[in-house]
Amino acid sequence: xxxxxxxxxxxxxxxxxxxxxxxxxxxxxxxxxxxxxxxxxxxxxxxxxxxxxxxxxxxxxxxxxxxxxxxxxxxxxxxxxxxxxxxxxxxxxxxxxxxxxxxxxxxxxxxxxxxxxxxxxxxxxxxxxxxxxxxxxxxxxxxxxxxxxxxxxxxxxxxxxxxxxxxxxxxxxxxxxxxxxxxxxxxxxxxxxxxxxxxxxxxxxxxxxxxxxxxxxxxxxxxxxxxxxxxxxxxxxxxxxxxxxxxxxxxxxxxxxxxxxxxxxxxxxxxxxxxxxxxxxxxxxxxxxxxxxxxxxxxxxxxxxxxxxxxxxxxxxxxxxxxxxxxxxxxxxxxxxxxxxxxxxxxxxxxxxxxxxxxxxxxxxxxxx
Numbered sequence: 001x002x003x004x005x006x007x008x009x010x011x012x013x014x015x016x017x018x019x020x021x022x023x024x025x026x027x028x029x030x031x032x033x034x035x036x037x038x039x040x041x042x043x044x045x046x047x048x049x050x051x052x053x054x055x056x057x058x059x060x061x062x063x064x065x066x067x068x069x070x071x072x073x074x075x076x077x078x079x080x081x082x083x084x085x086x087x088x089x090x091x092x093x094x095x096x097x098x099x100x101x102x103x104x105x106x107x108x109x110x111x112x113x114x115x116x117x118x119x120x121x122x123x124x125x126x127x128x129x130x131x132x133x134x135x136x137x138x139x140x141x142x143x144x145x146x147x148x149x150x151x152x153x154x155x156x157x158x159x160x161x162x163x164x165x166x167x168x169x170x171x172x173x174x175x176x177x178x179x180x181x182x183x184x185x186x187x188x189x190x191x192x193x194x195x196x197x198x199x200x201x202x203x204x205x206x207x208x209x210x211x212x213x214x215x216x217x218x219x220x221x222x223x224x225x226x227x228x229x230x231x232x233x234x235x236x237x238x239x240x241x242x243x244x245x246x247x248x249x250x251x252x253x254x255x256x257x258x259x260x261x262x263x264x265x266x267x268x269x270x271x272x273x274x275x276x277x278x279x280x281x282x283x284x285x286x287x288x289x290x291x292x293x294x295x296x297x298x299x300x301x302x303x304x305x306x307x308x309x310x311x312x313x314x315x316x317x318x319x320x321x322x323x324x325x326x327x328x329x330x331x332x333x334x335x336x337x338x339x340x341x342x343x344x345x346x347x348x349x350x351x352x353x354x355x356x357x358x359x360x361x362x363x364x365x366x367x368x369x
Contacts, residue, residue, distance in 0.1 A: 030068030030242040033112035050093035095122040110334040139177035175312030204231035204310035
């Protein structure tokens with residue numbers, strides 16, 4: 001009897017173990033999926049990788065595993081998990097673990113595909129302080145991966161430049177890049193808003209539209225607008241009130257555009273309402289500090305580009321010490337790491353209404369990636 005009981009217990013334990021092992025996902029790599037796809041079809045797998053790109057259908061995305069890209073289908077995920085993924089920044093390399101089934105759903109360009117059952121985001125994208133950036137693309141991103149954006153609907157953010165009323169187009173500029181916006185197909189009320197804007201007013205806005213190749217070499221791309229949302233106007237009293245609340249004076253590009261004479265070529269600046277230092281009985285002065293999220297850098301020109309709200313700002317870092325130069329040039333593009341940059345505001349010689357920052361010191365929050 002004891003012997004029979006022991007044998008039965010062994011059989012139950014063995015069957016349970018087999019069932020458990022059958023349900024446990026097999027950890028795979030991109031290479032496994034490429035060379036052993038037939039054997040892995042319809043099997044549960046686990047794969048780790050860095051977040052690469054959210055497809056324009058917003059139902060699937062790519063992760064990078066080794067040197068390859070794996071397509072992840074989100075159709076079966078809970079909406080809460082989908083929302084977390086939708087907030088991730090393209091090309092951010094945020095680490096993910098995906099569990100799902102290998103099948104042919106959504107396979108494009110012969111890429112391995114996994115229909116996700118569970119996604120764990122191992123590092124939340126808290127380093128990007130600019131929440132308004134979600135879903136917005138910039139010209140540098142488009143240049144890196146234009147095939148993903150051309151002829152697709154995108155959202156771009158920038159400032160109003162000059163309107164060509166006869167052609168129903170205007171320039172949307174951001175940093176050193178400009179996009180031509182065709183607003184001819186917008187509702188009448190929106191077109192009236194555009195016609196009411198003053199040329200070179202620098203009014204901030206978000207434009208949704210279909211991205212096209214430019215028809216002129218003067219602009220980076222063309223955007224056939226389907227919707228435009230203007231930023232609220234900021235009057236002088238509002239900007240002054242906001243500024244006096246700060247203990248330190250972080251300059252925004254919007255402030256420079258409004259009061260360029262106050263910041264241009266100044267190594268020391270004062271607050272709007274002059275603050276007296278009780279120790280010296282003199283007006284307090286501050287080093288100009290520009291804060292922004294890292295986008296890209298050009299090691300040859302020693303120039304990097306940072307993101308700040310509606311604006312991308314070029315920062316010239318050619319005078320920084322070698323360790324700070326190495327820190328900048330080691331950053332991954334579009335990683336959204338925040339830099340505090342001390343320096344001087346300069347004007348572009350050929351574009352008097354636009355400015356760049358000349359760095360004398362940088363501090364990288366979170367240590368960089």
